Amino acid sequence: MIAVNENSFDQEVLESSVPVLINFWAPWCGVCRLINPILGQVNLFADSRLVKVVSINADENFKLANTYRLKTLPTLLLVQGGHVCERIEGFNGRDELKLALERISSQCHLYSA
Numbered sequence: 001m002i003a004v005n006e007n008s009f010d011q012e013v014l015e016s017s018v019p020v021l022i023n024f025w026a027p028w029c030g031v032c033r034l035i036n037p038i039l040g041q042v043n044l045f046a047d048s049r050l051v052k053v054v055s056i057n058a059d060e061n062f063k064l065a066n067t068y069r070l071k072t073l074p075t076l077l078l079v080q081g082g083h084v085c086e087r088i089e090g091f092n093g094r095d096e097l098k099l100a101l102e103r104i105s106s107q108c109h110l111y112s113a
Helices: 009-014 030-045 062-067 094-112
Strands: 020-025 052-057 075-080 083-089
Touching: 009 020, 009 052, 020 030, 030 052, 030 094
Parallel strands: 020 052
Antiparallel strands: 020 075, 075 083
């Protein structure tokens, strides 16, 4: 998973030629720590030509957190062509995350076709 900050955001996310799954997290967030290994696995198994997975510490990148109007952490955003295509927030565990990632995965294949 690529760590992104306000300086690298445009290049890594907005200018990406493939959809980008952004994981907004914070060190104090228990659910964030729970899902990070799952997102790491997604990154390992994802075809980088189809989707890029990045991680943004919301506490250290307040401008981005504010721009995307984060209400809760973790928040996942699927961004393609600079636009948010999917927003996932408020899930409570691995099972909900896996279902959301399956939905996103099918969307990525549609967008990449």
